[in-house]
Amino acid sequence: MSEQGENPLAEHNEQRDLRIEKLKALRDQGIDPFVVERCERSHTAAEISTEESFSLLENQQVSVAGRLVAKRAMGKASFAHLADESGRLQIYVKKDDVGDSIYEIFRVADLGDFLAVRGYIFRTRTGEISVHAQDVTLISKALRPPPLGKMDEEGQAHGALANTEDRYRYRHLDLMANPESRAILTKRCRVVSAMRRFLDGQGFLEVETPVLQLVAGGAAARPFKTHHNALDHEFKLRISLELYLKRLIIGGYEKVYEIGRVFRNEGISTRHNPEFTLMELYQAYADLDDIMELVERMYVSIAQDVNGAPNFQYLGQTIDLAARPWRRLPMLEGIRQYAAIDPAAFETIESGKSACLAINVPFSLDRETTLGGLIEKLHEVYTQPNLIQPTFITDFPVETSPLAKKRQDNPALTRRFEVYAATQELGNAFSEINDPLDQRERFEAQVSQREAGDDEAHPMDEDFLKAMEYGMPPTGGLGIGMDRLALILTEADSIRDVLLFPLMRPDK
């Protein structure tokens, strides 16, 4: 926020100044790395450096390119490593072979520059498969040194960019310097594509619905607000995908899904980012039990795709997704097992609270204003930490489930489940309400909660209610936080590790 404004060229930086000088000197000799537009590559680093490929490629000509990430210059013959997306590859540059002028180009190349190398494959005295250069071209120049550190024989980086803030804030540097960061982020992308592949294979249609909405509904959260100039109207960024996808079911689509960014104006933590990726699907003529079956197959398929097995490790435990059917546990039954409170105690909020007092719960009862809220709190505190192997928690309280059908035999409970594994919530599903009168009552109950001070209660949405009044088939729906799913499949510590660019406070 400096008043005079920052001129990047005025920035004092000795190493950068030197590199700019080098660039000028090269240009004076007619060598300009930035005029290069493309580069023919015959092989990637990974395609060269395996034993199988070596047996085919030894003494063969190859053309490779990549970022200069290590350099060991020794007078008239030098070694260096180039990194491309596939990995690292050693090159050997000998003055006698490339000639004085090319050797000089290599000699002045800095770490971070991009080089194209043509040469033949050989194995060094110490056994490393390498390219013996016959030609070296500078194809792009880095004006700042990369925070690479050094890599030892085990491939372990030393002295590389390690500061957590910088790794998130300058992800391009993190990706350059830390292969394990890239591995986790790549896996996250694969989780999303595996999800898409599975759903496409099941006959679901991928759709896109509005991010800018007049009423931000479908979840309980405060929205971001923005303004459209031409309409001179306030819009909100969506907090879920739900209500527009249901409109598509009303319109006659039978199996739709969307994988999209949603925005919640809330705190940031190791499990929360203000914008995150949600997958929601809706299937007409299906109920909660159909969705359970779908979820079991979906997770097995995704784990198989990204981990190569229908299970994964988390905190030292093996989570076995293939052992189907997964456990089904009604929420009140879980509370009976893990908190030792009889379901009969939840007649009223008062009787529920006395049962809580009797077992000395470790949270404040004053905060709980609805029976359903109290029950969910007990579930989170007592049951959830025990849910290691995949488990469907069913029969959520009606007050906290304003979009789920009531159970016919007990209208205090809903046809809803959340799926848990490794103690993490990994999905939320309902038999969706399709009775517009019931839906109106639920919204009205939410509006009274809002008026009682709960600014995250669901807002009234007349436009959606009107849509439902045209008739909606019985429908099963499912929502999955993709970032959370990626988090446990990668065993990452923080949601920021599975987001390419997590939200950061503005720099300086």
Place this chain on the structure above:
RNA sequence: GAGAGCAUAGCUCAGUCGGUAGAGCAACGCCCUUUUAAGGCGUGGGCCCUGGGUUCGAGUCCCAGUGCUCUCACCA
């Protein structure tokens, strides 16, 4: 929102009892034709996060602020 920890060279980090700044890597110069965290000799590089305070003297101690990280709360 509450608490704890951290902030020093481009990167990773030391810095003792309060005495005006150190290493490795990176950079620059010289040597070196199979090295691989190459090596050898030499050189440059610092708003010690910011602002106050204590003190003859503060990277170090105190206060406040800022930023980050973690824990808790919030987030059905």
